[in-house]
Amino acid sequence: MKEPLNHRLGRREFLELTLGWCAAFFALSASAMAAVRFMIPNVLYEPDRRFKALKPEDYPEGATFIPETRVFLLRKGNSFRAVSAVCTHLGCTVNQSPDRKGFHCPCHGSQFDENASVVGGPAPHGLPWLLVAQSPDGRIVIDASQQVKADKYLVI
Amino acid sequence: MFQNLFKSIAANRVIRSIFRVGVPRSNLQRAQAAISSFLLHVQPAKVHKNVLKFRTTLGLGLITLYLFIILVVTGILLMFYYVPSTEHAYQDMKDLEFVVTAGLVLRNMHRWSAHLMVIFVILHLCRVFYTGAYKAPREFNWVIGVGLFLVTLGLSFTGYLLPWDQLAFWAVTVGTSIAGYAPVVGNKIKYMLLGGNIVGQSALLRFYVLHVIVLPSIAFFMISVHLFRVRKDGGLARPEEPTALQKEHILSQLPQSKTYGLMELARGTTPAVGIRQEDEVFTWPHLIFREMLLFLLVSSVVLLLAIFWNAPLEEAANAIHPPNPAKAPWYFLGLQELVAYSAFWGGVVVPTLVVTALVALPYIDRKRHGVGVWFSKERKVAITLFSICLIAAISLTVIGSLFRGPNWAFQLPWKTVPSEEFHP
Numbered sequence: 001m002k003e004p005l006n007h008r009l010g011r012r013e014f015l016e017l018t019l020g021w022c023a024a025f026f027a028l029s030a031s032a033m034a035a036v037r038f039m040i041p042n043v044l045y046e047p048d049r050r051f052k053a054l055k056p057e058d059y060p061e062g063a064t065f066i067p068e069t070r071v072f073l074l075r076k077g078n079s080f081r082a083v084s085a086v087c088t089h090l091g092c093t094v095n096q097s098p099d100r101k102g103f104h105c106p107c108h109g110s111q112f113d114e115n116a117s118v119v120g121g122p123a124p125h126g127l128p129w130l131l132v133a134q135s136p137d138g139r140i141v142i143d144a145s146q147q148v149k150a151d152k153y154l155v156i
Numbered sequence: 157m158f159q160n161l162f163k164s165i166a167a168n169r170v171i172r173s174i175f176r177v178g179v180p181r182s183n184l185q186r187a188q189a190a191i192s193s194f195l196l197h198v199q200p201a202k203v204h205k206n207v208l209k210f211r212t213t214l215g216l217g218l219i220t221l222y223l224f225i226i227l228v229v230t231g232i233l234l235m236f237y238y239v240p241s242t243e244h245a246y247q248d249m250k251d252l253e254f255v256v257t258a259g260l261v262l263r264n265m266h267r268w269s270a271h272l273m274v275i276f277v278i279l280h281l282c283r284v285f286y287t288g289a290y291k292a293p294r295e296f297n298w299v300i301g302v303g304l305f306l307v308t309l310g311l312s313f314t315g316y317l318l319p320w321d322q323l324a325f326w327a328v329t330v331g332t333s334i335a336g337y338a339p340v341v342g343n344k345i346k347y348m349l350l351g352g353n354i355v356g357q358s359a360l361l362r363f364y365v366l367h368v369i370v371l372p373s374i375a376f377f378m379i380s381v382h383l384f385r386v387r388k389d390g391g392l393a394r395p396e397e398p399t400a401l402q403k404e405h406i407l408s409q410l411p412q413s414k415t416y417g418l419m420e421l422a423r424g425t426t427p428a429v430g431i432r433q434e435d436e437v438f439t440w441p442h443l444i445f446r447e448m449l450l451f452l453l454v455s456s457v458v459l460l461l462a463i464f465w466n467a468p469l470e471e472a473a474n475a476i477h478p479p480n481p482a483k484a485p486w487y488f489l490g491l492q493e494l495v496a497y498s499a500f501w502g503g504v505v506v507p508t509l510v511v512t513a514l515v516a517l518p519y520i521d522r523k524r525h526g527v528g529v530w531f532s533k534e535r536k537v538a539i540t541l542f543s544i545c546l547i548a549a550i551s552l553t554v555i556g557s558l559f560r561g562p563n564w565a566f567q568l569p570w571k572t573v574p575s576e577e578f579h580p
Contacts (some may be wrong), residue, residue, distance in 0.1 A: 039351075046352055046356065091329045091338050105563070108492070108564045146380035
């Protein structure tokens with residue numbers, strides 16, 4: 001079929017083209033969205049972020065690192081609190097600073113004071129305080145998935 | 157005697173059915189040799205003399221391609237022993253080192269070619285910039301090249317999670333956290349990359365699939381388009397190309413009845429018939445010989461590196477304690493240095509700006525002068541700006557690699573503090 005050079009788009013042709021392109025667009029974008037959604041898992045098989053620690057009297061004064069949940073459990077007399085050891089900058093594990101008064105990150109040099117607020121380095125905000133509770137059998141339970149305000153202590 | 161043997165082999169019917177032309181003896185056969193072979197026909201039958209000069213490209217693009225080929229071959233071989241599981245991955249590295257015949261050499265070759273490929277992609281990018289070879293009509297091929305640079309970095313990044321050692325684990329923890337700083341979709345991207353919230357089994361499997369099939373396929377496709385366009389955009393950039401008008405004039409002078417199959421008569425800036433024919437030489441044997449020689453050289457260097465230096469393997473991944481200092485491989489240390497100032501500005505904004513600037517470069521710098529000439533004096537401004545950015549990138553990398561000690565504190569390389577042990 002030979003088409004004239006200055007071919008004008010008729011109504012029928014216009015509707016056909018519009019319908020065709022719209023159908024192709026929706027089919028492609030729906031498939032793309034489904035593929036992206038497929039890549040986001042619905043069920044995770046990750047370790048529990050709650051951890052049942054020892055009894056309060058088993059912990060010394062100061063900070064104890066709990067590797068299972070990557071937190072520091074801090075004791076001051078009768079009061080306990082837990083601070084996340086996951087740096088808020090890029091996820092490395094922070095260490096206690098040599099003077100034992102704060103924390104510092106080995107990856108990019110973020111520094112936190114004893115209340116876990118940022119005092120130096122690139123970290124955007126302080127280390128979160130995490131929920132500490134006592135279970136009926138007297139042992140300490142840390143829930144790393146639950147953040148609490150930075151003044152909440154568990155007083156035994 | 158050998159001559160006769162060789163001749164009878166070349167004349168064999170089976171051999172002739174495979175290599176139709178045989179050993180080319182005439183110019184016609186030389187042209188046919190290049191055209192009738194699937195692998196050789198990627199190149200034109202004749203190329204401009206400047207293609208043969210080492211100075212034109214320093215062979216950088218071709219070296220990068222050869223490294224990619226070595227990486228594909230060694231990578232496929234390594235896949236026969238490697239299991240992408242958090243329980244097996246590190247042990248498989250040890251097996252490759254101590255149990256598998258030639259396993260260590262193959263892993264070393266894979267690692268050193270990967271490092272070399274990053275170096276040569278960057279050098280190739282610099283060559284194309286400093287010779288002005290990204291200018292019209294090659295703008296889009298430059299964009300594909302920038303894409304290939306990113307894919308190369310992606311391949312390196314996904315590749316070094318696989319040994320599941322300390323470097324792997326913490327580099328990926330840091331890298332995916334940087335992705336998390338991207339505005340709006342950052343955390344979703346991070347979740348999708350890791351297939352969860354932690355760097356664990358799903359992350360390892362995802363990086364493995366990306367590394368062995370997704371990214372290599374993308375790279376293969378883009379390399380094909382890249383090479384195809386080198387030809388379609390008129391071969392390697394060279395100075396004083398005849399203008400389109402001159403070419404039209406020459407084309408109009410040619411008799412209409414003749415066809416020029418071997419000469420690539422085409423519109424645009426492709427080499428056209430009648431334009432300085434005397435400057436063109438046959439691809440076979442001139443170019444093919446040089447390409448083979450370069451391949452021999454590249455594979456020998458990689459093999460020597462692999463025999464004398466072992467690829468690093470740190471302790472098995474420990475999800476609790478990062479090493480101190482925790483450093484990424486050298487090509488990401490410039491980025492890590494930036495990230496140590498601010499994760500958002502250094503990890504998201506600066507890289508986005510750099511990539512945007514690289515992609516936009518040929519569309520901003522549209523002046524036609526200095527094409528195919530090293531450090532053309534007519535391009536002073538562009539060359540100065542690019543060089544400043546390049547020096548900044550190199551300085552950041554040097555600072556990140558040599559001047560940073562435990563806790564990312566500044567240190568002088570000749571006064572290194574021993575790495576700090578973890579103390580809770």
